[in-house]
Amino acid sequence: MxxxxxxxxxxxxxxxxxxxxxxxxxxxxxxxxxxxxxxxxxxxxxxxxxxxxxxxxxxxxxxxxxxxxxxxxxxxxxxxxxxxxxxxxxxxxxxxxxxxxxxxxxxxxxxxxxxxxxSLFRWLFNEVLRRCMDAGLVKGEGFAVDASVIKADASRQRGVPGNEEINWSDPSLSTRAVREYLEALDEEALAEALPKRLSLTDPLSRWTAAPGGPAFFAYSTNYLIDVEHGVIMDVEPTPAHRTAEVESTKTMIERVEEHFDIKPDRLIGDTAYGTAPMLAWMVDEKEIEPHVPVWDKTERKNKSLSISDFQWSEKAQEYRCPTGHALRSEWRAFKNQRSHVTKADTIIFRSRQTDCSKCSMKERCCPNTSFRKIARSVHEAARNVARRIAATPQYVCSRHERKKVEMLFAHLKRILKLDRLRLRGMTGANDEFTLAAAVQNLRRLAKLTSQGPPATG
Structure with a gap:
């Protein structure tokens, strides 16, 4: 019926x-x-x-x-x-x-x-992280770091060229995001890194085409995670700019060490984090193993000799070419001692022109110049540490573990739907990124603890 x-x-x-x-x-x-x-x-x-x-x-x-x-x-x-x-x-x-x-x-x-x-959202994030630590989800041995670009709530049509003069006293520009930008404005820093375009809606966002496709205004969310269970140890918002993203790593590692007394034995990152100053900070200041590819633009792609073909002598502080000739930073003594350090934090080592003119390998070494020169970073020792680590089996394992950060970013955008910000300014980005990271940790904690305590080993 x-x-x-x-x-x-x-x-x-x-x-x-x-x-x-x-x-x-x-x-x-x-x-x-x-x-x-x-x-x-x-x-x-x-x-x-x-x-x-x-x-x-x-x-x-x-x-x-x-x-x-x-x-x-x-x-x-x-x-x-x-x-x-x-x-x-x-x-x-x-x-x-x-x-x-x-x-x-x-x-x-x-x-x-x-x-x-x-700073309520930061407090909430820390409280959730402590519960993750109490549940045994944080090992503290290996951290991974990465950044992901998130679109800002700023229209492309409201952007102007970065070198254009703007009347910030215009009442139509008197918004919270603009006031935050003006308060944080550093004229010297602005002159050094003048953006290509500036948003009148959210000036602290950065014009970028990093993900590919048309450019847009964006921020970056930077994650520092523990690779054991993918728990987010810290999160930091930055403009969508590689230099700011790399520098945020220092902020996050020091903050975790200060609040939770945890410092990793190794840090995993992509090539963007393999710059000489960053590697020196990890190796010399923090005593952290850099499981990071070295940012190296010196290797030549043609058949000419690269730096790796030259032998470095630490005792003599000079290079030796394959034919045995020396490359030195100075060939005569100066009355006033010179550091020879360039603005790029490198020391230039040069060969003798007389040695190169008679050398049988000149066409492979310096075909277009009368002598060979090599720029050696002042942080070359730290770069060599990263190169040695890159040849170990543990480094290969670290490369796989780094994918856990990318998985969190995919979850952030696809499941939590945070592919575009709703709030403006750096404080707005900080609120959204911090709360989202806290929720991701909560979901991870709820999932793993409902399945029983994590395996130790």
């Missing part, structure tokens, strides 16, 4: 418990077991007035934001609508069927106020 929906209300009262309708293996239930916000109110106590009308519970707003990032709900207006309808979201946020969901404008008000003033 065909059934039929009943029409009208049959009962005035219902016995309903949200707890009974949330599956035991639901993602939010697993995350809730791992999330501890008991210290949140104490942490924010100094940023709330002791008198006046009670505010919305900050834990409720944090839980709502976690839901939004977990399920890729980028709009806070839509997040509030979904939380009103979804039983699992209500359960996770400790809302009963009768409780009202906060208005979406509440998030903006608190984000630009007490949340940023208190």
């Amino acid at each position: 065909m059934g039929q929906l009943s029409s009208g209300q049959e009962r005035l009262f219902y016995s309903f418990n949200i707890e009974d309708h949330i599956p035991a293996n639901h993602l939010l239930r697993n995350i809730d077991r791992c999330l501890d916000l008991s210290d949140l109110r104490h942490y924010l106590a100094d940023f709330y007035s002791p008198i006046g009308r009670p505010s919305i519970d900050p834990e409720l707003m944090i839980r709502l934001l976690i839901v939004g990032y977990c399920y890729g709900i980028r709009s806070e207006r839509r997040l509030c609508e979904e939380a009103h309808l979804n039983l699992a979201y209500r359960w996770f946020c400790r809302l009963s069927l009768e409780d009202e969901v906060p208005n979406h404008s509440t998030f903006s008000k608190n984000r630009h106020g007490r949340f940023r003033d208190s």
Whole structure:
């Protein structure tokens, strides 16, 4: 017999418990077991007035934001609508069927106020990371670092050439992102790295075509992860520029060492992190093994002799060519001693013109010049350390482990839907990247702890 929906209300009262309708293996239930916000109110106590009308519970707003990032709900207006309808979201946020969901404008008000003033999202990230460490998901032996470009909330049409004069006092440009740019503006640094185009909407974003295709304004999110289980140890926003991305590695490693007393034995990265100054920082200052390809533009692709064909003598501080002739930084003594260090932090070693003119290998060595010269980095010792490590089996293993960072970026963009920022300015990028990284760690913690304790070995 065909059934039929009943029409009208049959009962005035219902016995309903949200707890009974949330599956035991639901993602939010697993995350809730791992999330501890008991210290949140104490942490924010100094940023709330002791008198006046009670505010919305900050834990409720944090839980709502976690839901939004977990399920890729980028709009806070839509997040509030979904939380009103979804039983699992209500359960996770400790809302009963009768409780009202906060208005979406509440998030903006608190984000630009007490949340940023208190660095709340950084506190949340650190708390989640501590729980990952307590669960045994962080080994601390090997870290990997990488950056991923995220589009800024800035239109291409609102960009101007970088060398164009701009009237920043124009009222139409008086936005939070512009004020942040002007406060952080360093004229000397700006002159050294003048961007090709500048966004009038979000001036701190960087014009880039790094991913391929048409250029756009963007920021970079930089991840430092522990390769044991892919836990994010730190996150740092930068403009989408290679130099800024590499320098952020120092900030992240030192911050992890300061807050958690953890310093890795080895650091894994791609060629961008293999510059001579960066390798020297890892080897000489931090005593970290650089599992990084050396950034080397000296090797020649034709049949002429490369630097590797010359033998270096540490004792004599000179190179020897294949025919035995010397290349030195100076061939005569100067009254005033010279360092011979160039602006590029290199020392130029030159051969004698008389030696090269009679050499049988001149056409392979220096066919277009009268003598051969070699630029040796002042950090060549650190570069040699990286080259020796690159010949070890552990380096091959590190190359495979580095893919865990790229997997996190793919998860960030495809699952969490963070392929374009909603907030502007460096603080906006910092808020989004930090909260997203905290949620990724929460998801990893919930997944691994629900499967039992990680294997040790």
